[in-house]
Amino acid sequence: MRIGALEAGGTKMVLGIFDEEGHLLEDTKLPTRTPAQTMPEIIAYFQEKGIDRLGIGTFGPVNLREDSPEYGNITATPKLDWRNYPLLSTLREALGVPCAIDTDVNAAALAECRLGAARGCGNAVYVTVGTGIGAGICVGGKPVHGLMHPEVGHMLLKPNPMDPLPQGICPYHESCLEGLASGPAIARRAGTSGENLPDEDPVFTLAAGYLAQMCVNLIVTVSPERIVIGGGVLEREFLLDLIRRETVRLLGGYVQVPEITARIDSYIVLPELYPISGLIGAWLLGRDIS
Amino acid sequence: MRIGALEAGGTKMVLGIFDEEGHLLEDTKLPTRTPAQTMPEIIAYFQEKGIDRLGIGTFGPVNLREDSPEYGNITATPKLDWRNYPLLSTLREALGVPCAIDTDVNAAALAECRLGAARGCGNAVYVTVGTGIGAGICVGGKPVHGLMHPEVGHMLLKPNPMDPLPQGICPYHESCLEGLASGPAIARRAGTSGENLPDEDPVFTLAAGYLAQMCVNLIVTVSPERIVIGGGVLEREFLLDLIRRETVRLLGGYVQVPEITARIDSYIVLPELYPISGLIGAWLLGRDIS
Numbered sequence: 001m002r003i004g005a006l007e008a009g010g011t012k013m014v015l016g017i018f019d020e021e022g023h024l025l026e027d028t029k030l031p032t033r034t035p036a037q038t039m040p041e042i043i044a045y046f047q048e049k050g051i052d053r054l055g056i057g058t059f060g061p062v063n064l065r066e067d068s069p070e071y072g073n074i075t076a077t078p079k080l081d082w083r084n085y086p087l088l089s090t091l092r093e094a095l096g097v098p099c100a101i102d103t104d105v106n107a108a109a110l111a112e113c114r115l116g117a118a119r120g121c122g123n124a125v126y127v128t129v130g131t132g133i134g135a136g137i138c139v140g141g142k143p144v145h146g147l148m149h150p151e152v153g154h155m156l157l158k159p160n161p162m163d164p165l166p167q168g169i170c171p172y173h174e175s176c177l178e179g180l181a182s183g184p185a186i187a188r189r190a191g192t193s194g195e196n197l198p199d200e201d202p203v204f205t206l207a208a209g210y211l212a213q214m215c216v217n218l219i220v221t222v223s224p225e226r227i228v229i230g231g232g233v234l235e236r237e238f239l240l241d242l243i244r245r246e247t248v249r250l251l252g253g254y255v256q257v258p259e260i261t262a263r264i265d266s267y268i269v270l271p272e273l274y275p276i277s278g279l280i281g282a283w284l285l286g287r288d289i290s
Numbered sequence: 291m292r293i294g295a296l297e298a299g300g301t302k303m304v305l306g307i308f309d310e311e312g313h314l315l316e317d318t319k320l321p322t323r324t325p326a327q328t329m330p331e332i333i334a335y336f337q338e339k340g341i342d343r344l345g346i347g348t349f350g351p352v353n354l355r356e357d358s359p360e361y362g363n364i365t366a367t368p369k370l371d372w373r374n375y376p377l378l379s380t381l382r383e384a385l386g387v388p389c390a391i392d393t394d395v396n397a398a399a400l401a402e403c404r405l406g407a408a409r410g411c412g413n414a415v416y417v418t419v420g421t422g423i424g425a426g427i428c429v430g431g432k433p434v435h436g437l438m439h440p441e442v443g444h445m446l447l448k449p450n451p452m453d454p455l456p457q458g459i460c461p462y463h464e465s466c467l468e469g470l471a472s473g474p475a476i477a478r479r480a481g482t483s484g485e486n487l488p489d490e491d492p493v494f495t496l497a498a499g500y501l502a503q504m505c506v507n508l509i510v511t512v513s514p515e516r517i518v519i520g521g522g523v524l525e526r527e528f529l530l531d532l533i534r535r536e537t538v539r540l541l542g543g544y545v546q547v548p549e550i551t552a553r554i555d556s557y558i559v560l561p562e563l564y565p566i567s568g569l570i571g572a573w574l575l576g577r578d579i580s
Contacts, residue, residue, distance in 0.1 A: 061546075076546040123436035137512070139429045139436070146413035146429070146513030148547055154510045156503050156540065158448050158465050172542040175448050213446050220444045221511050222427070223436030250446065252462040256351075256366040257438055 004051035004097075005282035006042065007104055008032070008058040008087065010079060013042060014276075017049050018283040022115075027279070034081040035090075043094045054099040055286025057107025057278045058087055060134075064102065064145045072101045100285040102136075106143035106150070107281025108271070109136025112228045114284060116272035121225035125218050126271065127152060128231035129211065133178040137222055144222075153178035157213045163206050165189050181210040183233050199238050208239050212246035215268060219247075219255060230271035237270065244268045294341035294387075295572035296332065297394055298322070298348040298377065300369060303332060304566075307339050308573040312405075317569070324371040325380075333384045344389040345576025347397025347568045348377055350424075354392065354435045362391045390575040392426075396433035396440070397571025398561070399426025402518045404574060406562035411515035415508050416561065417442060418521035419501065423468040427512055434512075443468035447503045453496050455479050471500040473523050489528050498529050502536035505558060509537075509545060520561035527560065534558045 002025075007014040009032060016027035026049070030041050046054065061077065063070045072088020092099045102110070109118075109126035118124035118138075127135040135152035137144040144150055154176045159166030168179025169188050179185055186194040189203045197203065215227055234240065244264045251260065259267050271277050292315075297304040299322060306317035316339070320331050336344065351367065353360045362378020382389045392400070399416035408414035408428075417425040425442035427434040434440055444466045449456030458469025459478050469475060476484040479493045487493065505517055524530065534554045541550065549557050561567050 123434070139434055140432070142430070144413070144429055144512060147509075147515045147549055148513045148545065150513055151510040151545075154544055155507050156448050158446050172544040173540070217445050217507060218511065219437075220441040221508065222434060223438045223440055225437045250463070254444055254462040255438065255441075259437055 001052045002050060003283055003286040004046045004049070004054040004095075005279050005286060006054065006056045006058075006091075007107070007278040007282055008056060009104060010059045010077075013038060014279050015042060015045050016276075016279050016283065017051065018287075020287065022280070022283060022287075024276075024279075032079075035085050039090060043091070046091075046095055051095070051097055053097055053286040053289055054091060054095060055107070055282040055284065055289075056088065056091065056099060056101040057104040057282040057285065058101060060103045061148060061151075062087070062101070062103060064149055098289045100289050102143055102281070102285055103134070103149050104278045105134040106136035106145075107285060108230075108273075108277035109138050109228075109281070110143055110284050111273050111277045111281035112271050113138040113141065115280065116277060117228045117269045118226040123222065123224050124226045124228065125152075125222065125224045126228045126230070126277070127211075127214070129181065129229060129234055130183055130232035133182050133231075137224070139222065152214065152218070153182075155214060155217060157210055157217075160206055160209055162202075163189075177210060177214050181207040181214075181233075186233065194233065194236065199236070204236070204239060205242065207233070208242035209246050211239075211243045212250055215243065215247040216250045219251070219260070225259070226266075227268045228271050229268065230274045230277065234270060240268065240270060291342045292340060293573055293576040294336045294339070294344040294385075295569050295576060296344065296346045296348075296381075297397070297568040297572055298346060299394060300349045300367075303328060304569050305332060305335050306566075306569050306573065307341065308577075310577065312570070312573060312577075314566075314569075322369075325375050329380060333381070336381075336385055341385070341387055343387050343576040343579055344381060344385060345397070345572040345574065345579075346378065346381065346389060346391040347394040347572040347575065348391060350393045351438060351441075352377070352391070352393060354439055388579045390579050392433055392571070392575055393424070393439050394568045395424040396426035397575060398520075398563075398567035399428050399518075399571070400433055400574050401563050401567045401571035402561050403428040403431065405570065406567060407518045407559045408516040413512065413514050414516045414518065415442075415512065415514045416518045416520070416567065417501075417504070419471065419519060419524055420473055420522035423472050423521075427514070429512065442504065442508070443472075445504060445507060447500055447507075450496055450499055452492075453479075467500060467504050471497040471504075471523075476523065484523065484526065489526070494526070494529060495532065497523070498532035499536050501529075501533045502540055505533065505537040506540045509541070509550070515549070516556075517558045518561050519558065520564045520567065524560060530558065530560060
């Protein structure tokens with residue numbers, strides 16, 4: 001069986017062909033333009049390669065309520081061309097194969113949980129920190145959906161009194177995680193991209209502090225067995241240690257489990273499947289269609 | 291089949307005998323003293339009544355990892371007599387019947403989710419606001435455990451600039467939910483118990499604002515289909531409307547689902563099984579032992 005995998009991102013589409021065992025046989029990338037331009041290219045690729053199933057991990061927000069007539073549609077995205085676009089049904093009809101869909105971060109969470117940095121954990125969170133901040137949550141080995149799907153990026157946090165930009169840069173919320181700790185938030189404070197800054201720059205301490213607050217709030221809410229943090233901002237790997245130390249400090253001894261108090265280095269970790277966690281997750285979604 | 295239900299609280303133990311259909315045949319209450327004093331009373335009650343199974347919803351923190359040798363033990367509670375007490379194994383051995391255990395708030399969440407204010411919802415959160423703040427979360431119809439279990443009470447929040455007590459009263463954390471919005475936090479600001487204050491008192495606006503921040507953070511994290519808020523503080527029912535309005539305001543139009551934007555009154559709701567949500571949940575835990 002040949003399984004197609006699509007990681008639909010806001011700037012690029014990643015397409016892969018896997019076998020049933022998870023070998024990536026071939027893959028390609030396309031820029032994300034309008035649906036009228038990009039969808040025919042995606043459909044042509046999968047038609048040409050011949051697939052038996054397709055798994056999709058997509059940017060969101062996306063309707064994931066299986067009982068909804070809009071199931072699998074992109075919803076209120078700022079990418080206006082894609083707003084309300086019926087991604088799942090278009091691919092299903094054009095390709096004539098069983099298709100499954102989830103968010104890109106839920107797909108990545110699934111991949112890290114089954115095969116990557118959180119394997120063996122039924123409950124785990126995968127967070128990506130880049131232009132935006134998003135997260136997927138697995139409980140009982142499966143991605144959480146609920147009313148919509150986890151976002152995490154817009155969690156409200158306590159501003160650091162030393163922060164010159166305590167309200168953040170989110171157009172929707174004052175002092176939300178994404179507005180305080182995303183790549184653009186770091187760049188706004190520094191006046192330049194984070195890539196140009198030394199490790200010692202105080203903007204990194206601020207960002208790590210907010211990501212640690214996020215870890216605390218995830219720990220006291222969904223009690224994950226592991227937190228995986230990836231994305232462009234975490235390519236500065238020294239951040240991970242700042243986040244770990246600050247998480248333990250903020251917990252203040254309240255949570256007494258050795259996985260956190262004694263082994264934080266194996267509790268908050270980098271992804272193992274980066275940068276293709278999402279593509280592998282899409283493969284898993286396709287493979288597991290029942 | 292007769293099913294015993296125990297809601298083990300920090301100040302009182304509630305014991306009930308149910309039939310298989312959920313009729314509460316009889317119940318009683320005992321003060322929570324030391325295990326040496328209280329446990330024999332609990333055991334004698336259930337022995338005398340004759341039960342085939344027992345479900346337990348307990349105060350925490352409690353070890354809920356089934357693969358742990360300490361499964362079902364109370365852990366780092368400030369109630370020193372109960373610290374590390376093997377609640378589950380003691381009852382199982384003394385009564386010789388199958389026993390199941392979860393936290394009191396997870397039990398209440400299960401009851402509200404199956405039979406109460408969140409029935410029909412696979413994913414829902416139950417929060418109790420009283421002396422402390424705790425929450426149980428159901429995903430896919432089952433309580434979430436993970437590394438420990440949800441707490442929610444110690445979620446870090448953004449202090450309101452108008453708050454005379456922005457750091458809160460929690461001994462572990464600055465500006466956590468419980469330290470800012472629990473009954474004692476309200477009383478500390480007012481200099482008297484909340485019961486003595488008129489609805490217009492500004493401490494209620496502050497508390498409702500923090501509970502709304504909690505709702506936002508729950509919505510963007512676990513995306514529940516409904517949030518049920520109960521407990522002693524919510525006996526002042528006018529608070530619920532303050533929480534609803536502030537939740538919508540804080541979301542800032544980011545989450546575009548009609549369940550929240552158009553129907554917040556049926557999204558954030560009071561419990562329907564209060565004050566015995568926890569006892570009914572303990573019955574469900576006992577009934578569903580496989």
